[in-house]
Amino acid sequence: MAEETITRFSTSSGIRIYRIPVQVFPSLRAYAHLVVADDYTALVDTGSGQGPSDEQLRAGMAAIADDWGEDVSWAGLDRIVITHAHIDHHGGLNMVRQLTDAPIAVHELDRRVLIHHEERLALTRFRLGIFLRRAGFDETHRMRLLKMYSGGKDLFHSLPVQDVMRDGDLLDGLFRVIHVPGHCPGQVCLQVDDMLLTADHVLPGVAIFLAPESLTASTGVDHFLQSLRKIAPIKGVNLCLGGHDRPVQDLPAAIVRIERTQQQRIERIYSACREPQSISALTRSLYPSISDYDELLAIQKVGAYVEYLDQRGMLEVANLDEVAENELGVPRYRAL
């Protein structure tokens, strides 16, 4: 990917928001944001802590001081905000903690991922193992997927979190907190004047990742769609800065587009279930050439849409006799 430089945005009251590109995974770029208001500075998200991410974050902070003339430094940082506890947004915290004592804020539902990371990783991995078995993956395939799930995440070490955010809070008198569960339990959007930091809740081009709620409470398609409706009426937003991809100018239009995409995905899964299908068979037929980590993401996505349809009574388990008595049974879903 081509090098990308820092971009500066200014809110309606003159607060500067610097967008720092970081290569969080080999094929994924994300953005950390530095928010500067008078003598207050906050870092929103910290990259993945993997590959070049830490170094790019440090270089970004240095460039904002040197090239843009802001009086900012790690030692002078007032706040670290984590928009949601996915590793591409909080993985850099271990490095950042060495450089600054600034208090960390995260939504109350994602706090446990930061303070009990090892425990969360082990428990989610366990639930994912059960999900993959019921999805129809054989033992070798399942072990490979589980190994991939932990890879990279196990580099992160738990650390204390000083503050939690809740819906409606005004953090540090500056960030209006809007809790938007779905992509992640503690996902928040942060409004600063006429700008909205949407993290991974609203993205223009990147397909928003959703996993089934059976793996983690407060995620899933239903929560995500409700959270889209929650931000639709917000007035006075002239620009959205997400955690990936380009900025969004027209929030209502972006929401309509995302809802349409979600609807298409739901319908696609529903049509694919005309013949009874396991989640592994559905994933293979809908994403025939996918591999590695993308495969793991695709399986969870398919699981999320199956769950959504199932919750609404749109599917039935065609082989109920087989799965009712057997915890190793693989349900095959049929559209009604």
Ligand SMILES: [Zn+2]
């Ligand atoms: Zn995310």
Ligand SMILES: [Zn+2]
């Ligand atoms: Zn992300």
